[in-house]
Amino acid sequence: MRFSYSNSRRHRLAAEAIIDATVRLVKRASLEKAAGTDVLVARKLWGITAGELRHAEDHMLLLGRKTAMERVATSCSKWTAAWPSPA
Numbered sequence: 001m002r003f004s005y006s007n008s009r010r011h012r013l014a015a016e017a018i019i020d021a022t023v024r025l026v027k028r029a030s031l032e033k034a035a036g037t038d039v040l041v042a043r044k045l046w047g048i049t050a051g052e053l054r055h056a057e058d059h060m061l062l063l064g065r066k067t068a069m070e071r072v073a074t075s076c077s078k079w080t081a082a083w084p085s086p087a
Contacts, residue, residue, distance in 0.1 A: 016021050035042040062074055 015021070031041075031045065035045050038060055066074065
């Protein structure tokens with residue numbers, strides 16, 4: 001499952017699934033209200049935000065400091081790590 005928190009009014013993400021899936025949209029105001037009254041929700045949102053920032057930083061470093069061959073190798077490695085292992 002992937003959760004993303006966008007800071008713009010337009011959604012920039014897409015989703016594809018190879019099995020039946022449900023996509024849900026939650027209004028920011030609802031999340032902010034829940035985070036204001038439930039510390040566990042606030043912590044979870046902070047963790048998600050930190051993860052998104054870490055991903056953006058990793059991507060920036062990937063694009064800025066590596067050769068084309070290193071970028072391809074890193075992308076392949078990430079895809080392999082994200083792919084579920086056969087049961």
